Amino acid sequence: MEHLVQVAGIIDADEASMLCAEGVDWLGFPLRLPSGKDDISEPDATKIIADIPPPHAGVLISYLTDAEEVSAFCAELGVTAVQLHGDVPADQLRKLREIHPDLYVLKSLVVREDNAEELLGLVDEVADAVDMFITDTYNPATGGKGATGLLHDWSVSAELVRRSPKPLMMAGGLNPDNVADAIAQVRPAAVDAHTGLEGPDGRKDRMKVRTFVTEARRAFGELR
Numbered sequence: 001m002e003h004l005v006q007v008a009g010i011i012d013a014d015e016a017s018m019l020c021a022e023g024v025d026w027l028g029f030p031l032r033l034p035s036g037k038d039d040i041s042e043p044d045a046t047k048i049i050a051d052i053p054p055p056h057a058g059v060l061i062s063y064l065t066d067a068e069e070v071s072a073f074c075a076e077l078g079v080t081a082v083q084l085h086g087d088v089p090a091d092q093l094r095k096l097r098e099i100h101p102d103l104y105v106l107k108s109l110v111v112r113e114d115n116a117e118e119l120l121g122l123v124d125e126v127a128d129a130v131d132m133f134i135t136d137t138y139n140p141a142t143g144g145k146g147a148t149g150l151l152h153d154w155s156v157s158a159e160l161v162r163r164s165p166k167p168l169m170m171a172g173g174l175n176p177d178n179v180a181d182a183i184a185q186v187r188p189a190a191v192d193a194h195t196g197l198e199g200p201d202g203r204k205d206r207m208k209v210r211t212f213v214t215e216a217r218r219a220f221g222e223l224r
């Protein structure tokens with residue numbers, strides 16, 4: 001899985017078709033968020049996911065930590081990939097692999113001011129049980145771990161890319177203006193954005209998405 005572009009926070013079917021038409025590979029659906037305020041209902045997400053034309057694909061984004069629950073929810077939604085954004089114990093990641101071996105698992109690495117060593121340790125500990133890692137940025141003001149719109153220290157992401165035997169998707173504050181620099185500096189296998197692609201109405205802005213995809217593809221193409 002190399003050089004993928006993901007966009008997270010799908011709101012409805014129109015947004016999903018626009019993202020596919022603009023060349024986004026994976027569409028992220030954050031569901032069962034701890035806030036209880038999902039942007040889309042589970043039945044609506046299930047229908048949209050069923051209608052996504054391959055090779056585009058829907059990805060569940062979740063804070064669930066129990067392997068059985070993750071597996072059952074993915075089956076219910078009809079997704080073949082899940083982004084686990086919470087503190088999932090290593091034994092649950094291994095169990096998920098056992099009970100749902102064909103599920104593609106992305107594990108988040110949420111970058112804070114001072115946790116680079118901890119994240120490098122996590123990569124060593126669970127790389128065998130996941131298919132890809134995804135960086136994100138912690139917001140110390142709100143405690144937010146996802147869709148914070150904040151950048152983090154890219155030297156940490158670059159170190160994680162070098163350390164990980166599995167591909168790494170880069171996320172956290174990416175937008176059309178910085179995605180090419182991020183790819184050149186960090187050399188990730190994939191990129192992902194949410195808030196940096198929204199317009200003032202909170203929906204994905206088609207021109208921002210188009211520029212993001214174009215810039216990402218150009219920068220991936222320039223990696224030697």
Ligand SMILES: O=C(O)c1ccccc1N[C@@H]1O[C@H](COP(=O)(O)O)[C@@H](O)[C@H]1O
Nearest residue numbers: 008030146147149171172173193194195
């Ligand atoms: O997209 C969301 O709403 C979301 C909710 C909860 C956890 C993760 C979420 N998405 C992830 O947020 C980052 C990127 O966000 P941004 O570009 O900084 O706004 C990425 O990992 C999304 O997959």
